[in-house]
Amino acid sequence: MTTELMMLIAEENLETHIEKELEKESMNDLINPLEVWIVSASTNVCNHLIPILASGDVFGVDTEISLTFFDWEQTENCLISIVMETQDLASPILRSVSYCTNIEEAFFQAQVIIFLDEITDEEVFSLEGFLRSRVPLCHLYGYMMEKNADKSVKVIVGGKTFVNLKTALLMQYAPNIASNIVAVALGVEGQAKAILARKMKTSPSSIKDVIIWGNITGNNYVDLRKAKVYNYESAIWGPPGYYHSVLNLIFDSEWVTKEFGMTLETLSTTGREFGCILAAHSITTTMKYWNYGSPPGEIVSLGVMSEGQFGIPEGIVFSMPVKFENGTWEVLTNLEDISLSEKTIKRLADDLIQEKLIAMGDLLTFQPVGEESRTSIVLDAENAQSSMALYGEKEQDGLDDSEGKR
Known part of the structure; x- marks a missing residue:
């Protein structure tokens, strides 16, 4: 028997084996x-x-x-x-x-x-x-x-x-x-998209790649650096799949730096962003992504155990950008220009570390990290038409307030 013939028979046998295994799985699902x-x-x-x-x-x-x-x-x-x-x-x-x-x-x-x-x-x-x-x-x-x-x-x-x-x-x-x-983080993500959509007069579903960092139900950052809007009615149109940067279309920097963050903070303190409808949708969407994969190329936020990615301390559950694929999830450590400063990471991580220490009895009282507002914006000095919206800590990453303001 020639090698070519053996390879052909082996391939046919493999196909038959896979068909039988799929049939067996299907029968198990019925039973x-x-x-x-x-x-x-x-x-x-x-x-x-x-x-x-x-x-x-x-x-x-x-x-x-x-x-x-x-x-x-x-x-x-x-x-x-x-x-x-x-x-x-x-x-x-x-x-x-x-x-x-x-x-x-x-x-x-x-x-x-x-x-x-x-x-x-x-x-x-x-x-x-x-x-x-x-x-x-x-x-x-x-x-x-x-x-x-x-x-x-x-x-x-x-x-x-x-x-x-x-x-x-x-x-x-x-x-x-x-x-x-x-841990489900899509509730905060959805709320942020809805606030942006109302400002831009578009649909929340048209806004993608909003990243939630940190404590899902506490001190977190809503990061708009990668945020995109599709099917947006503007002077510039493109083929299907064409998008604009969200921050390039919001020219009201005052709204981005103040009102957007304040709205999110208010919703967080009242717990409204986790109303029953949104909570149920966020849970089931996360489960659906886990089963069938998240939309190709789309960034999803998820609370997972840190293994040191992005400089986040190990051993705490931290919301970060992921993708779902093949029945599992993967942290998107290869994304460009999404690094957080040590100061930001420390603030977000310290709250989570304290919560665990107090829960386990190793710390008596909770001490908030800093007394400044939890709502902040970091302006991007390299692009005068865009800014980065982060919800959590007042931070300038080396920029004075005067830099980058329009």
């Missing part, structure tokens, strides 16, 4: 639905999550899912109502719907776990007390995930209170699945 658990299911966000998950948009219209709502025993009546209403959807992809209030049974065979903000009756009178109260809960959840969940489980942490910290604690107490635990 075993995807096990999806929602934690703190009595919260309002869950009601907005359910129709999106049941639509087939997140996991695919050919993937059946089993939904389990987890919360504590005092919420049982609420969970029963949620189960019945979900069944009323008569969704063709919902194989089963149930609830669980027994922590020993939590996350049994779970392949996807979504953490929402928990509702608690305990009285906490200080920030430090609240931070410390997260530890035993995350310890318990982490242990049960390690014990009961599928080894390849995907865990998404959403909400509006200390999302970075809760994600870090879950990673600490579930080390075997830590690489599959992420």
